[in-house]
Amino acid sequence: MKQYDEYQRLMRYKYGYYSFISLIGLITLNYFIGLFSNLQWGVTKDLEMLIIMYIVILFFVNISVYHNAYFRKNDNKKVISWLFLITGLFGLYTTYQTFLIMPEEIILDGKIGRGAIQLFSGLLFLSIPITTFIRNRMDKKIEKKER
Template sequence: MKKYDKYQKFIRYKYGYYSFNLLISLFLFNYFLGLIFNFQWAATKELEVIIIMFVVVLFFVNISVYQNAYFRKGENKKSYSWLFLIVGLFSLYTAFQTFLISPEEIIIDGKLGRGVIQLFSGLIFISVPLTYFIRVRIDKKMENKEQ
């Protein structure tokens, strides 16, 4: 956290707190869903926990990128965004190939299988450049309106 300024640290702590509360809420919701309705939406309980964590990480990463608190001040945001886009597209491509070859990796008897781990990791990598480029576009529109 050395190369983040005070605003970036504040935003990361703030949304880290929100992410933690979201994580606890989703865990409790999932627990009561299984307790009351005896409902399991993934192949195993461990996979349910991993998917919930991916959802929370996706939230934290996107809000941090949008609030300009994900990348450090000296980093080349555009280069990293392109790198994340390439890695995300490759991950989504391999997840798609997995689905074509053995769909039971993704969906098993109507429940999510362990193949969704690669899908969610690809979504996280894809979401970084998408959020960054949306933020850049919004900032450019705001600058044009001010002039």
């Protein structure tokens, strides 16, 4: 954490706390849904937990990127964003190919299959450059108004 400034550390701790509370709440909600209605929306309970974790990770990463707390002070945001964009597009492409060849990997008997892990990984990597782009556009718009 030495490579982050005070504001970045504060934002990471703040949204890390919110993410942790969200994770506990979603896992508890999933437990009670399964307990009282015997509803299972994933092929396995382990997969359900993994998808819940991906949702919380997506929240944390995007809110950290938006508040300029994801990249370290000396990181080249453009290069890293382009790498994440390529990785995310590749992840979504492999998910699409999996869906074409074996759709039961993604959805099996109305339940989410293990192929959704590729989908969420691709979305995670793709969301970072999109959020960075949106943040940069907003900063430029605010900077333009100040002049």
